[in-house]
Amino acid sequence: MSFTIAEKNIREAGGDGFAQDLASLKMVIEVRLDQLLPRGGEPSLAARYSLLAPAKRLRAVLTVLAARQCGGAEEAALDVACAVEMVHTASLVFDDLPAMDDADLRRGVPTPHKVYGDDVAILAGIGLLNGAFGVVAQAQSLSPTQRVEVVEVLSRAVGWTGLVQGQALDLAHGEGSIDDIHYGKTGALFVAAALAGAACAGAPVSARAPLVTYGRELGLAYQALDDVLDHVASDGLAGKSTRKDADKRTAVMLGSVPSGGLRAAKSRAERHLEAAAEAASAVCDGSPLVALTEHIRAHFEKVGA
Amino acid sequence: MSFTIAEKNIREAGGDGFAQDLASLKMVIEVRLDQLLPRGGEPSLAARYSLLAPAKRLRAVLTVLAARQCGGAEEAALDVACAVEMVHTASLVFDDLPAMDDADLRRGVPTPHKVYGDDVAILAGIGLLNGAFGVVAQAQSLSPTQRVEVVEVLSRAVGWTGLVQGQALDLAHGEGSIDDIHYGKTGALFVAAALAGAACAGAPVSARAPLVTYGRELGLAYQALDDVLDHVASDGLAGKSTRKDADKRTAVMLGSVPSGGLRAAKSRAERHLEAAAEAASAVCDGSPLVALTEHIRAHFEKVGA
Structure with missing residues (x-):
């Protein structure tokens, strides 16, 4: 990623210190993703195309923030955060x-199969998923047990x-x-x-249960807001094909009429965000993960969801 | 797998002690594969369908024999062998x-996409590949470093x-x-x-280089013989769709006329088998891996390649 884009990220994040922090974290993650994925062969080119396209890096950011909140060094979590992002991108390529x-x-x-063909896209997805495990296995700053x-x-x-079941149910x-x-999906x-x-971060076992709750609630909130966005935004604004879910069971379609569905989905998301924030406050110094729930709420408000 | 099938495997293996050993090993691997893969949800059913279909389990057997040759306990290698078989099956499902x-x-x-649909087959492949890493991570008999x-x-x-590149080149x-x-393919x-x-087995570093040579040479021999089989066998005998490779660069098609191509492919396989046996004899007690080269030669002769 060029430095210009990185600066643009940070500038767009505005005056909020946490938002600037996230923008700089996103930049670090993207630089490392670029280093971790080889160039050479169509599958790796297709994987780079998908992995390095503009994205929020939310899951990778979550990994680094969870490490920070548990008192760990962010550098130690960087490659693992990239592995999480590779798994996520693989799931997008396949889905x-x-x-x-x-x-x-x-x-x-355009989706990678549109550019590289279905066969190369499938190989790119395999390479990303598989590569994530390779990156973790080679994360020198972590012990073998970690x-x-x-x-x-x-x-x-x-x-x-998990994702496999979520996608199967979604289909x-x-x-x-x-x-x-x-x-399953999120x-x-x-x-x-x-x-x-x-x-x-070598967090104590007692941190795990609230983190599971946090991840689950944040994921459910995110998916509900994403369903709203899918319903109200254009493809251009959402950055992806929208309304592919018209015949699926989404948070919006749970309501009997679209606007009621939208309201219900938003209040559903709100409840999950609150539950996430509550769980986060039980983990060591809760502030980064609580702040992330606020950031997600603000992000979706900004794009109209 | 039923015990009747296991007995049939062993009976069919004939009087040769090594063949009986392999047949019993195959049985142990198949019982463990059955235990390692959950039931529940279409993707896992499709994965079980592919994974537990009749197969030689050659790569899994190779893992156990390499552990044995390096002085390790076979039990410790069993789950890792199953992970190797899961990776291999995933590659077949995708390919x-x-x-x-x-x-x-x-x-x-019939291939899993014919039975379960393309979407579920893809999810089964993802589940198998991903599941292999989970099985390794949970292999209690190995240290975290292993x-x-x-x-x-x-x-x-x-x-x-590796496989991703091999399949891309093949396409x-x-x-x-x-x-x-x-x-790449094999x-x-x-x-x-x-x-x-x-x-x-915690083998010394000195064992690694000859094992790399062995695996490579055995793989090249196997693929050359498989190309011959693809050319001469019916689908029923080969147990898979044959002559899908008619327009590909196979060992057989390197020759200018089919019979010359077949002879050339067989002699190519022979050279690779000899190189594999030579490499194997440099690893600790070389006998199991040398015997495996003979077993592969005999297998392909039996099916007409």
Whole structure:
């Protein structure tokens, strides 16, 4: 990423100290992502295309903030945060495929299968998911025990009760409540991002339970707000194909009429944000993770959700 | 797997002690695979369908034999061997997709996308690949350092210079020699299987280089013989869709006429088998891995390659 873009990030973040902090963190994460992904071969080019496209890096930021809140050095959590972002990007690449949600736009650019073909996009997704585990295994600043813990946490988030299940339920393969779907699609990786940060900081076991609650509640809030955004925003503003969820069970469609659905989804998100903030305040010095809930609320307000 | 099938495996293996040993090892691996994969949700059912279909379990066997040859307990290598088999099965699920090789038959049964749909098959592949890392992270009989080493070895085999690259080259996305393609498609995971076994046994660093050579040579031999089989066998005998490679750069198609190509591929395989056996004899007690080269030669002779 060029320094100009980094400066633009920070400038746009405005005067709020936390927002500037996040913008600078995002810059550090993006520089490291660029270093971690090789160049060479179409699959890695397609992976770079998806991974380095403009994005909020929210899950990666969550990992670093969880490490900070648990008293760990942010540098130690950086590669793990990048691994979390790689897992997330892999899930977007897969979910956008024609065989899945068949989306044309993501992160403000055409989806990778539109640019590189379905086969290369699938290989890019595999490479990103697999590469995340490789990055964790090679995270020199962590002990082998910490790396193993992070691998386990990430694998659980992706697996049969995480992203894989969430996407299957979302595609209507099986019965699941809206919370089951949202937890699988989003909450599971938010939980993993928080726990991975705690693992990097060598956090005490007592920190884990509130972090699980925090990740889950923040994920459910985020998904509800994302459903609202999907409903009200244009593709250009959302940076991705919207209204692909018209026939799905989303937070908005739970209501019987669209506007009632929108209001219900917003109040649903609000409840989850409050629960997240409450859980965060129980973890060591709660301030960074509480501030993140405020930041997410503000972000969605800004884009109209 | 039922005990009847296990007995059938062992009976079919005949009087050869090593063959019986492999048959019993295969049985142990299949019982453990069945335990490691949950039931519940369509993606895991599709994954079980692919993973537990009749297969040689060659890569998993290689992991256990490498551990044995390096003086390790086979039990300690069992879960890692299962992880290797899960990675291999994931690669088959992905490679057989309509967007890739578009194959209808694998392991003697219809490919998972034919049975469960493309979307669920992709999720099954993700679950298997991801699950392999989870299994390694939870392998209680290994130290954290050993688990991290195995995660790294597996990730390297799958990644940008391994299976992902091999499949990309095979689909003609980029320039690669026949050895580059075969190494990526097959050799890389054979190398990883051998190194993972060595890691489970806590083998000395001096064992690694010959194991890399062994895995590479055995993989290249196997792929050349598999190309021959693809050319001469029916789908039923091969247990998979054959002649999908008609327009690809295979060992057989290197020759200018089919019969010359077949002879050339067989002699190519022979050279690689000899190189593998030579490398194996340099690792501790070389016998199990040398015997495996003989076993592979005999297997392909039996099925007509």
